[in-house]
Amino acid sequence: GENVEQHPSTLSVQEGDSAVIKCTYSDSASNYFPWYKQELGKRPQLIIDIRSNVGEKKDQRIAVTLNKTAKHFSLHITETQPEDSAVYFCAAKGGGNKLTFGTGTQLKVEL
């Protein structure tokens, strides 16, 4: 089955800096890669996603890149703000309906 690895597990940045979180996946049939933000005590919320026919997608301060050959995808957050502090999960959806999640990254944006 699909295996998704995520790094780093924790990330601390200064407000205004950029943050990058990386994930790798194992199943070459995976075709959909979402990113979720989970604030403490709340449900995961989709923040951006990318499909396998696209190499990059951007939404304001957030962007995701996908390298199908290398089987890795990354989340980029620019001009970080304190409200960006949360746990971020990557995920991959293969040929079936199963969504496999990465292990999560605790992002802390310091003033």
Added chain:
Amino acid sequence: SAVISQKPSRDICQRGTSLTIQCQVDSQVTMMFWYRQQPGQSLTLIATANQGSEATYESGFVIDKFPISRPNLTFSTLTVSNMSPEDSSIYLCSVRGRMNTEAFFGQGTRLTVV
């Protein structure tokens, strides 16, 4: 996006008892998914629930421990049976969006077994 109502939001239960978690969606969906999120951990899929058929369980999860009902296209329940402290976790239901890709989650049920 789908609106998902999940209840209870939290509960403290005695070991050996069972708890049933309910999940209600504001639109008809083919599949509903149940996840477990242990403290500080990622989301692990327990099972996929289809209306009119038995749920499909992931490796490490069995029907006797986590029976699931799916009586119609907008509702599902997950029961955590014969609970032990190791079952203390957050349980989340989830549905997919229109393109069967993006996942939407209920607010979760925080279960503590004492």
